[in-house]
Amino acid sequence: MAPDPNRRELDDALLAACRRGDRTALGSLYQEHKDRVYSIALHFFRGNAALASDVTQQVFLKVITEIGQFRGDAVVSTWLYRMTVNVCIDASRRRRPEVAIEGLSLGSRSGLPAGEQEGKELAERVQAAVAALPEPFRLAVLLRHFEELSYEEMAEALDCSKGTVASRLSRAHRLLAEALAPVRGWFEKKE
Numbered sequence: 001m002a003p004d005p006n007r008r009e010l011d012d013a014l015l016a017a018c019r020r021g022d023r024t025a026l027g028s029l030y031q032e033h034k035d036r037v038y039s040i041a042l043h044f045f046r047g048n049a050a051l052a053s054d055v056t057q058q059v060f061l062k063v064i065t066e067i068g069q070f071r072g073d074a075v076v077s078t079w080l081y082r083m084t085v086n087v088c089i090d091a092s093r094r095r096r097p098e099v100a101i102e103g104l105s106l107g108s109r110s111g112l113p114a115g116e117q118e119g120k121e122l123a124e125r126v127q128a129a130v131a132a133l134p135e136p137f138r139l140a141v142l143l144r145h146f147e148e149l150s151y152e153e154m155a156e157a158l159d160c161s162k163g164t165v166a167s168r169l170s171r172a173h174r175l176l177a178e179a180l181a182p183v184r185g186w187f188e189k190k191e
Contacts, residue, residue: 011076018067030060033077036147037084043142044088046131051091058087074156081149081157085139092135122183129179137172144169 017025034056041055042048062083070079130141136158143149143157154165 012072015067015070015072015076018063026064029063029076033080034060036077037080039146040081040084040142041088043130043146044092044135044138047127051095055084055087055091058091059084062087078149078153078156081143081147081153082159085157088139089135125180125183126176129176132179133172133175136168137175140165140168141172141176 014025014029018029037059038052038056041059042052045051045055059080063080066083070076130138133141139158140154143154149157151162151165155162158165
């Protein structure tokens with residue numbers, strides 16, 4: 001997917017203003033990208049909103065201090081994804097290991113229609129399976145399927161080759177298929 005030349009011009013103008021210390025431009029950059037940064041961090045930390053908020057804050061503090069170092073070789077969003085990945089990895093290294101996520105109960109939830117209930121349960125199972133993936137595979141899945149990055153953008157954000165991205169996604173998909181096989185069988189029996 002080729003970058004949009006108009007988007008690139010807007011990014012360049014915004015970055016130039018940010019480098020000059022224009023607070024309005026910094027605010028615009030934050031408003032434009034904060035939700036995606038938060039989303040990546042939230043998924044990385046398995047739904048921990050407090051950690052995701054901390055990471056989002058750290059990323060944008062780094063943006064303010066490192067905006068002058070951005071060379072402009074990539075689009076701003078890719079630079080932010082890379083920074084977000086690095087901050088997430090650094091934060092996870094500083095934390096104690098978390099208890100592994102056990103399977104979620106497929107028990108009844110009163111008040112939800114059967115179809116809605118099953119959909120919610122399936123979504124929870126998928127989220128738990130993604131959260132349980134080892135870090136490199138989880139990041140690949142998040143960037144590809146949640147942020148819809150191209151392989152080129154993912155390679156840049158993850159600082160690896162496109163072949164490595166493809167390999168990580170392939171392995172992640174196999175791990176997810178294995179983890180979700182019992183759920184798939186449960187839902188097939190219901191139909």
